[in-house]
Amino acid sequence: MTGAVGIEYTRVRDLRGPLLFVEGVSGVGWDEFATIVLDSGERRHGLVLEVDRDIAVVQVLEDTAGMSRTGTRVAFSGTPLRIPVGAGWLGRVCNGRGEPADGGPPVLGGSYAEVGGAPINPVRREPPNEAVLTGVAAVDVLTTLVRGQKLPLFSAAGLPHLELAVQIAAQATCGGDPFAVVFAGMGLTHADTAFVRHGLAARSAARELVLFLNTADDPVIERLLTPRLALTVAEHLAFGEGRHVLVVMTDMTAYAEALREVSAARGEIPARRAYPGYLYSDLASLYERCGRIRGRPGSVTILPVLTMPAGDITHPVPDLTGYITEGQIVLSGEVQAGGTYPPVDPLASLSRLMRKGTGAGRTRADHPAVAAQLIAALARSRQVRELADLIGRSALSPTDLRHLDLEDAFRHRFLAQRADEDRSLDDSLGRAWEVLLTLPRSQLGMLPADLLDAHALPQDQEAR
């Protein structure tokens, strides 16, 4: 938001929804950032959507409510929206436009970066490895988040996705390496905003957090800017300052709805469920900003949270997100109804890059095998449960009954944890072993014998 001596244009031809049409302009480019001064002296901001001859269409971030055609002045910055970047963001709480909401001065930075971001040269991308530990057993053991990965959290209305997102943002670490969290809240209610601020207070006070909060009653156009600001700040913290940065973006469905609203105001042709045809590329322009760069120490890991309207995983937002991201963590209404937090559905969840971030030298040597065996055993448990519904529990074999016990043990001993419980990886893996050992050794064929010997209880040897 730099300001050189610029010409202000005063001939406003039309105001329509969030759009302002100004004529008589020259030398204005597409996507340029504009400052709009109202007759009252109030300042607003906008982006150039289109330029046709001497008419520029400006999308006003704060909406055009209260503006009049006369007395409005528009100055163009000559560049796309840029924000200061640097460590000055750490510990700050800002609105969805990046303006301080914590009573502090404007955030200052040593340099400016365009919020649109610069795509990472694919040749210089380093494949993700090493884990980001979240302190949540279901995530760390079964769908491990890997540095530089994009792993969405699929949820539905009424499920505690915000609680889980805040818990992950509050607890995540990178094994002692410099770490920071950038949390972008979009379309949050005021109660949700208070919950997020309270849940992340410790991390914010430790200056390891940047918080962007766009509330449900903020203008929708601002919502389109919020994740871009968050990612721009994160990229500089990662690749400029060598931190591992986790970007939590919630709720991406609210973001996509804002995109739909703006697209409709612009008169664009609607595509699936009235979302614009470019929803895929727009989401990709956000999600693809994660990664690691060769020769630079930091990483950007993205955890987008999205709610599936009516729990429909084929809805355009989860559907298109699933094409771009590397797996998903799925929350289940059924697990939630059983009273378990976090209600992660282990069989629908997957981290595609997990193999690259787990195992000896990264997490623990037995981690990949334990995770694979636990998923396989849970899949068998689900089959057994369905069978029991058909033929009755009394008709099940002893091994089948042990699988039902395993499912119970999984929910109570492994999955369930308090929303403020930061579980170590060793504790989580220890519980995973405890759950697995409810099965006889003959059912644990995916675990190497030496691991079984090291972990199995003496009485389990008999069951061989």
Added chain:
Amino acid sequence: MTAPADALSPVRAELLRAARASADAVRDRAQTDAEETLRSARATAEAVLERARELGRADGAAEAARERVRAVQDAWAAELAARAEVYAALRAAVHAGVRREFTADASIGPRCAETARRLLGPRARVTTASEGGVTAEVPGRRVDLSADALADRALDRLGVQAERLWEPA
């Protein structure tokens, strides 16, 4: 002839012995049970006490941690408020400084007017701003070269250097 009572005396004696033995056993068992109950009650009391101590310790630690976070937060909020105050003071000082320059150096105003005409053309209507400097206008376009606008731009360009105000020396 012996009395029948004598014949029953071994039976009586045996019954008496058995009754005593049974009574002893019952008493011993009762004694053992009582001791066991006492031991178990003491152990339970000890465990309850230990658990209470643990919970108390955990509660205390959690409350202390909350208090610590609250204190750090309050300190950070106070620091941010102080920074905002200092920054506002800097802005006011820069505004006052630029206005002073305009008053002290009479050549700056005409130079601003010249710049405005260069940007908007010779037909620009140039107006002197009350705080110093000028604003200029042609239909559809305007340039603000007033003292306050120039001061704001200068402050924006200062960027991270302003952080020296609150950085430790």
